């Protein structure tokens with residue numbers, strides 16, 4: 017029987033992402049470069065036009081929403097929405113720095129979207145859905161707030177094997193009993209980075225929520241770091257689960273973990289000593 021408590025998970029998720037938000041704000045441009053191909057795929061699938069109203073859901077520091085705002089101008093606007101106030105602060109600072117005015121920052125839980133029925137033309141959600149306690153509820157909410165014929169585009173992480181930048185450190189922690197890699201539960205769902213890493217399953221979820229014209233495609237990207245130290249610091253800054261597991265250890269064990277992760281990533285070291293680690297996302301799009 018599952019010991020997953022959705023309510024406790026939701027609370028912990030907000031706390032973890034609030035704690036990670038300063039690191040995300042600091043590294044916003046780094047994330048933008050890394051996940052740029054996914055942003056392009058999502059925005060391409062939405063085919064935004066001036067005047068439209070867009071929701072960037074689970075927006076983090078607003079990468080997608082800020083670019084969407086540029087594409088729907090003049091006359092259009094974007095709601096940059098996240099559960100974590102810290103992420104919204106980061107997005108607000110970026111919007112001010114870039115002089116983007118047609119955005120609204122809003123604290124939103126994706127499972128209960130506080131927007132009226134049929135009030136947006138398009139929704140983007142990058143690397144958020146698989147982290148939600150109840151993705152079916154979030155998809156139903158997306159469909160409710162989209163106008164008829166509006167489009168959703170979302171990205172989740174592909175399989176662990178296609179994302180060694182995340183799975184290699186997770187394996188090191190799992191081997192030490194510091195992180196659980198939940199096995200898929202028949203008929204159940206456990207949120208996590210790879211929880212929706214199945215293209216057919218993702219398409220089915222969208223159809224079950226009432227979406228049509230469903231398409232899912234893989235998008236390749238790469239984590240590039242000048243050296244392992246940069247990878248390690250970035251991971252601690254941006255991956256709350258990794259951060260908390262590592263930081264719960266005494267300093268001697270942290271050093272052992274660091275060495276084990278470095279060894280696991282050695283195959284991705286270039287001749288110049290930098291790291292280039294492959295990554296893959298699944299980008300899904302559909303019509304309401």
Ligand SMILES: C[S@@+](CC[C@H](N)C(=O)[O-])C[C@H]1O[C@@H](n2cnc3c(N)ncnc32)[C@H](O)[C@@H]1O
Pocket residue numbers: 029033034047051073074075076077078079097098099100103124125126127141142143144147148149
């Ligand atoms: C991996 S980050 C991705 C951020 C951003 N979309 C990007 O791609 O740069 C995941 C984000 O999802 C948000 N999130 C997770 N569950 C959420 C929920 N139920 N409602 C709203 N936001 C949520 C987190 O607060 C965090 O900012």
